[in-house]
Amino acid sequence: MNRAEVIxxxxxxxxxxxxxxxxxxxxxxxxxxxxxxxxxxxxxxVELHIKTTKWPPGISDIRGRIGxxxxxQRMETExxxxxxxxxxxxxxxAPPPAGLKEALYAKLRKNDGD
Numbered sequence: 001m002n003r004a005e006v007i008x009x010x011x012x013x014x015x016x017x018x019x020x021x022x023x024x025x026x027x028x029x030x031x032x033x034x035x036x037x038x039x040x041x042x043x044x045x046v047e048l049h050i051k052t053t054k055w056p057p058g059i060s061d062i063r064g065r066i067g068x069x070x071x072x073q074r075m076e077t078e079x080x081x082x083x084x085x086x087x088x089x090x091x092x093x094a095p096p097p098a099g100l101k102e103a104l105y106a107k108l109r110k111n112d113g114d
Contacts, residue, residue: 005039006031009062012046017056033059041069 009030010022034042045064049057 001031001034001037001039001042003027003031005042006034008039009034009042009046012043012050013056016050020056030059030062034062037063041066 006027010020010027013020014022041064042062045062046057048064049061053061
């Protein structure tokens with residue numbers, strides 16, 4: 001993340017938390033701890049924070065729990081792949097041959113009578 005992106009985050013934060021300190025010193029301090037973090041992930045974390053917390057986010061809130069985020073992303077990918085397989089199987093499925101059900105029932109009835 002670069003300084004301009006930190007400023008963009010601060011604009012988003014300041015809209016919800018007017019008391020948030022958006023001074024140049026705070027921008028530089030946040031940049032020190034966020035320069036290795038992707039802006040998109042930070043923005044998502046800020047948006048989630050705004051939805052769930054009445055206090056302005058700190059640096060740790062902006063960074064979020066990267067391990068949990070990576071696991072969530074992995075699970076979303078896995079789930080999407082699974083549903084694609086289900087759709088593929090559904091599209092390739094065919095009904096059983098005519099008369100199969102009746103033939104099976106007849107065999108079952110015959111075996112019950114033995």
